[in-house]
Amino acid sequence: MRLSSSAVRLIIPAASLAVLLAAVFYMQPRAMSYTGLNLLFNLAVPIALATIAQMLIMSVNDLDLSMGAFVSFCACVAATFLQTSPAIGVLIFLGAIAVYAGIGVVIHLRQLPSIVVTLGMSFVWGGLAVLLLPSPGGAAPGWVRWLMTVKPPLVPMAIVASVIIAAVTHYVVMRSSFGVLIRGVGGNNRSVERAGWSVVGIRAAAYALAGLFAVLAGIALVGLTTAADANIALRYTLLSIAGVILGGGEFVGGRVSPIGAVIGALTLTLAGSFLSFMRISPDWQIGAQGAILIVVLALRLFLNRVEKREKNR
Amino acid sequence: ETADKKIALSNNYAGNSWRQAMLTSWDKITKDAVSQGIVAAADPFTTAENQATEQAAQIQNLILQGYDAIVINAASPTALNGAVKEACDAGIVVVSFDGIVTEPCAWRIAVDFKAMGESQIEYLAEKMPDGGNLLEIRGLAGVSVDDEIHAGIQAGVEKHPQFKIAGSVNGDWAQDVAQRAVAGILPSLPEIKAVVTQGGDGYGAAQAFAAADRPIPTIVMGNREDELRWWKEQKDANGYETMSVSIAPGVSTLAFWVAQQILDGQDVKKELVVPFLRIDQDNLEANLETTEAGGVANVEYSLEDAQKVIDAAM
Amino acid sequence: MTALTAKPWVWSFAAAILVWVITVLFTGGSSSVGLSQATLTFAAFSVIVGIGQMFVITLGPGNIDLSVPATMTLSGTLALKVMDVQDSMIALGLLIAILVGVAIGIGNYALIKLLRIPPIIATLSMSFIVQSCAIWTNRGLRIKPPETLSDFTTSYSFGVPNVALVALVLSLAAWFLLEKTTYGRWISAIGQSSFAARMAGIPVDGTRFITYVLCAVLAAVAGYLLASFSGGAALNMGAEYLLMSIAVVVIGGTAVAGGNSNVPGIWGASLFMFLVVSMLNTYGFGAGVRLILTGLIIIAVILAAGGRRVAR
Amino acid sequence: MNDRVPKQEVVAARDVKVAFGAVKALDGATLVIQSGECVGLVGHNGAGKSTIVNVINGGLTPQEGAITYGGASADQGITAARASGVRCVFQELSLCPNLTIAENARVMLSDLKGAGWRRRGLALVTRQLAEIFPGHSIDCESVVEDLTIAERQMVEIAISFAAVDARPKLVILDEPTSSLDAGLAAQLMAYVRRFVETGGSVLLISHILGEILSTSDRIVVMKDGKVVADRPAVDFNTRRLVETMGSVVREQGWQRSARTKTGAPVLSVPPLPGASIRLEAFSGEIIGLAGLGGHGQTEALLDLYLAANGNWWPAAEPKMAFVAGDRGLNGTFSLWSILKNLSISSLKGLSNRSVIDTDREKKVSESWRKRIEIRTPDMHNPILSLSGGNQQKVLFARALATTAKIVLMDDPMRGVDVGTKQEVYEILRAEAASGRTFIWYSTEMDEIRLCDRVYVFRDGAIAAELVGDDITEAGVLAASFAGGEAA
Ligand SMILES: Nc1ncnc2c1ncn2[C@@H]1O[C@H](COP(=O)(O)OP(=O)(O)OP(=O)(O)O)[C@@H](O)[C@H]1O
């Protein structure tokens, strides 16, 4: 059997997730239930959305260091304006998405390193969030809260949402023409340009779409936590990058996988739980988080090896 | 009877001496409690980074693990409400302290941070009735404790208009950050009579004043041993006067006992208040003596202490 | 003039000077000496960690060291613990700090090379482990530095802070390494294309390994100095320097895509980063506005400096 | 030939001037292409061929002169060019490696859209590939990065010729055969003829003059940014073409070294399992690696090189140097000057205890510049300011400047003009005479014939060894195909 490289990119993260899940079930059989799964995974939903956003940026060979600050900002907007005057909230979100597109344009036109621009933007979003919510508070709009806590039959919301996110983004990024162009820019932006496309437009669109997913991440997060604060999601910057990598994406070359990214986000969330089931001395709890990241990624290497042997046969 | 009950500590941060002292106190008191068979387990859990989302996930895991009570020092008063609600729904007792949560189903062991801020100005007003310029060192922007202490300080300044906040910086409760920020603003400031702080940054401020060759103002301290020791040195050398105030890390043990009492079926009010730990000119030496080198001035609570606090609130 | 504006580091210096002038204007000039000294002092720490980070970033896309803060914490904690306030132990303390750096560098590269973990995640994981080690060794207790060391780090020679002089010496060494030695050529070549570098006969793994070790050692030295400077190691003392080390490198004009680096820019950017916060504090902006302006100013500097560069 | 179709002007670039700083890449060049003709474009490296291609393609706006599409003065730019049916296969491969073949077709053909584009694109490319390269073995569902260089080039060519709604009017091929072996190149040339005979036009750029002469209707010769000749192909033969380009035709005074297999081998590699011939090399030999493209020659060179050069510690005495053929991918360092690019492999000799002696570096590189005539006013100019052929010379100099006894060459003459090639051959001969060993993979038969000894590769292993007068096109071809037995 010959596996396509995109299929391989998926097998590895999926296998890591399965192994980790098996370990968690083994240690805590109670997790193997509707509520158990929901508790394990519901906080993965906003992370998955942020990971998708980061993945879109990475698919055009850029990196967004402002992801965490931006999701925090969106969470603050969702907990304030979106709740009190939805129209203004939506307008702010549209504006933020437009700013994202604008960042894409500036980065492209001035040939700037995305890392620096987004580093600068992370201060800006952080400042806006602090202005919006100088101390934690706000409240999730009712419909958001409902959406994030609804209990569909058979499968918990966290799983349903993850599947929907994966399916939609897989279609957009891997199947649609638009996705092809975005990944094309990541793979060889010169050839896309020479074929007559506007690369700046494509990049702007990729950034805007990333902005949209980050906005969704902020809203979903507030739905889960019921309120926001200015620092609520700062960790999402690194988490989202780690999620993309765990999911088989690469920093350059437009090699990304949306399904993998969602799986990566789930894996990261699960890794945290796995640890708290292990009862480690507090001194080493932080270190264990590092160790588990290492183990999960080493697993990736191991499966890669196995897969290579397969392919060579 | 709580011999078969399990209590967990969910802690959002371990990266400073205050938190380490808090964990040590927890360890000391709960180990005894477990060995005496008062509770079955009292496990501490710490997240890697000071993030509400990570702590929310941690709480959800603790629910899954079947703890009977969760004691929380929260990263955010509101962002954990979703997870706390789920814990309550699962029949788990949730007690929050220091960083409290606003979810109504949880118990709160609160420190009146606003009063803590205000007390600094009260002290200064008494000491220097003429007032003067103040430098305010704030904590981490966007965090409620920072906002509350700041509000207290502002209220104090309004009440005593002879004081004026001439400069304000964010020290993120980290002494090197505070030192850096103060050093940057100091050259542009007029004469400063006093520095109001939020804890953990007083020594950094003193260093910055010394480095800039400026007269050392009255710096309100935050109960850290190095601050107290520096104060003592100054006091011995030139009679330096100030005060020190902070919340005692041992409050985690109070939270533990409160959780135990609730599990035991006692009627406990949802809102409990603990006094902050204040050190003054006269009890400086005594406190310095009991404070571990490099640590934080501390008070640990016994079951009886806790019962007193609970009864007082009734 | 055009030759000057073509140098990417010019912009960070221009920005630093501009911000300095604006800050000093607030007091009508009387704060100029004090501000300059404070700036040099604190920029020195950013410079030291920035240089290490610059070497790593030069290695090409994806290369970054996120374990800098944890390394600073562990080296500071351990060194101060070993020195135990005794002046006679200062050299041993420094040695310990350097060894900590070496060990962490080796660990980082082992993860990157043996387990093929992307550097950003490898060093992040490593930083968690290192942070745990720091907690474990001392549980966050602050031990004071030896008197002499503490005096040295907080005092001045010829009006210049001693730590700035240390940073200057290290910068000169880094500049020499980068511009004049084969090692400098090698990392630049690897940054442009590691495969081409391999085919040109460069020992790619060896060079990358040394670079990660170098970065960790510089972070460790910075941690040692910072702990001595601020009167003891704190568990969170490196936190500031995660974003800072990256920011000073990129604002200073080093190409993030690798292969192109410069030392003077790190100085410009370090001075700038300190001065921006001081300026905004001086003018009394609140935290929110201050953050927003910091971000916008960084972007403005990049816009002014960027676009003239050849490659992304 | 095709008198029935009235000739129409497809594109015309008149009196075009393009300057990059002081370099006049185009200095008043005129190129008009009619429908139904194949125009051959030749010229030395840096003559301005690729530049005029970029002008026609709309990617570069000339400082002076006019571009018209279809006879009418209309819009300019890439979009206008594409709308007028101009397609271009660039010299450096320009597919997106991370996309599948069908997705690349989507990127390159903007009218491939609407529901089912994936399926239609796949069918289109499959059909086109079969038409141009009958018998090829490309899996059309693969991702481009899984293909060999030759296969990528084939795919790019096929996509460029493919017709979604309207078929292309003009296809520009900038050195399309540089990574194709002779068989594939012949198939392509045959297809170009068919395409032209049905009314399409082709602009063909190549340094392989045989191709140009046999395929073009008209040949345009460029020199230093100017068109120096524009005449029907029948007016030219190889000799006249080379003379018009300005190179002196040298006689093939090549003496095979008599020293074949003398002394102890400097290199000896046991055969792969399943093969029987050892790869050996002796001092002073020029060894050719031949066979069809993509049969493991490059891999063999890489294996040799990587095994000899440590990755952890700098070698005290480098054993081998490598000249890359795919210079964009593994040759040049694009941020650097020519000087740094040249000296990178020989820094050890140019430094004292790792400190580089810049004067010595400058002197040595200056001497190489003279010796192999790198066309640049200043070695401190960026490497990218050189034309492709001159960049290739820098890579040669880089390898030759080392002290390595063995030089591995991975089809290094790709896209090097005839004159330059002759110069390089001579340098090779001189170096070999002084005891260096060259192991040379080449896709060009002419170059294989220059070698002292040849290993023919088939399916990743050595299938035959040819020595001396046995090295003939027929011999190599016979050994290249399964079942064929060499002498
Ligand atoms: N961007 C540029 N900057 C500076 N010089 C350039 C640039 N592009 C092309 N040149 C120069 O313009 C001249 C013409 O280059 P061009 O690439 O058109 O030559 P060519 O005929 O394609 O050569 P080759 O046969 O090597 O492909 C060369 O001297 C080249 O160095």
Ligand SMILES: Nc1ncnc2c1ncn2[C@@H]1O[C@H](COP(=O)(O)OP(=O)(O)OP(=O)(O)O)[C@@H](O)[C@H]1O
């Ligand atoms: N806009 C540009 N900016 C910078 N460099 C350029 C630009 N355009 C072309 N060049 C460079 O100028 C050189 C000459 O261009 P060109 O691509 O035409 O050579 P080439 O056709 O590849 O040469 P050869 O045929 O010898 O292989 C190339 O190396 C190219 O990269």
Ligand SMILES: [Mg+2]
């Ligand atoms: Mg060309």
Ligand SMILES: [Mg+2]
């Ligand atoms: Mg060419």
